Amino acid sequence: MTNDQRHGSRWQGRSRMTRPVEILVRALAVGAGFGAATSLVNALSNSYADLESRAYTTSGWSIAEIMSVLLDSGWAWAGLAVAVGWLVTHAGESRPTALAQGGAAAGALALLAATAAYSIVDTIRSGGQFPWYESEPPLWWVAGVVFGAPLGAVGACVKRSGAIGLLARLTVPVGAAVQMVVLPPGRNEVIETIGKTIVWTAAAASIGFIVVRFLLVERRRRSLAAAESP
Template sequence: MTNDQRHGRRRRDRSYVTRLAGIVVSVLAVGGGFGAATSLVNAISGSFADLESRAYTTSGWSGAEIASTLLDSGWAWAGLAVAAGWLVTRTEESRPVALAQGAAAGVLALLAATAAYSIVDTIRSGGRFPWYESEVVRWFASVTFGGPLGCVGACVRRPGVIGLLARLTVPVGAAVQMVVLLPGRNEVIEAIGKTVVWMAAAVSIGFVVARFLLVRRRRSETVAKSP
């Protein structure tokens, strides 16, 4: 191996390490920011809630409480893992590498979000319990579901049906959750939450499917015109 080849290999290795470090920092920042924001929004919504009032308990709501209900939901946390997998994936990477990176990113993002959520909650509660013991279910879900969801995110950039299904995962999952697990503590919040999620899911699904069909049509026309 010549000196130029050695230098070239070292530069590629440094570039890969630098990119890998940047990926880790970005994923941890996104996940930590999401978890901290969710905990803070929960705190703000609690300050607006007058749970001593029977009328407010049964029919009261606030914008902060709606935001809290949407952020602190399963589909939103799942969307974080999918977004992390999408964020770290490049179209030129091989499929195994992309899936591995997406899976790792999904787990890291959810772990960072859970850690930030737990720390902020512990600080708000006056440190009555260790932050790492406060969200056992979230820790378990981060490790269990973060990898598969990150892989879904890694497939978002892929063309074809697999890419389409990956892009539909979050909006379809959100819509289904509104049927299986209603959001909020009373019927008014449940109705608002369902309406917001279903409208956003319908718009997202329509946009994704329409774009997929348009791209497919253009490709078909290009193939038909080619000699």
């Protein structure tokens, strides 16, 4: 074995050893940041809400409250798991099993970290004396694993080409648009309308961009294949 081969083998070994640590650090950091930010935005939203006013209760809104209903919604938390699954995926990796496993682990860890950070910040803000992990129902911890793992695996497929990559990239915008129909955000009709308008506009723009880019890439790929064929 040459020195270059030994060096390459040693580098690959180190890469395999540090890979789980990289996934762990990235997933925990991004998840914790998202959870803490969501709790703080919720607190800011509550500080602007005058719920003793009937007019504000039925039609009032604020930018902070719009941010709150967008961040603290199912599609956003699902998008976190997908985004982290994509973030920890290396473009050079080609084994589908390894991609799915890394993405699944990252998605679950990110949602667990987000739930923990959300609970800790909420406990600190409320001055609660109870253990911070009791501020959230056990259901959310279970959901972090049950939904985080498959969503993270979806995120790991975002960089793939073909139909699988296309479906993975469409997961978040399509899911967000569907939630606006099934479970729109907001405590009154005005906030609900604003929230739906923002999400539907962003989802439509994202879906259009993703589909058009996919079609252009596929057409370019077919043109190159046709030019290279005898």
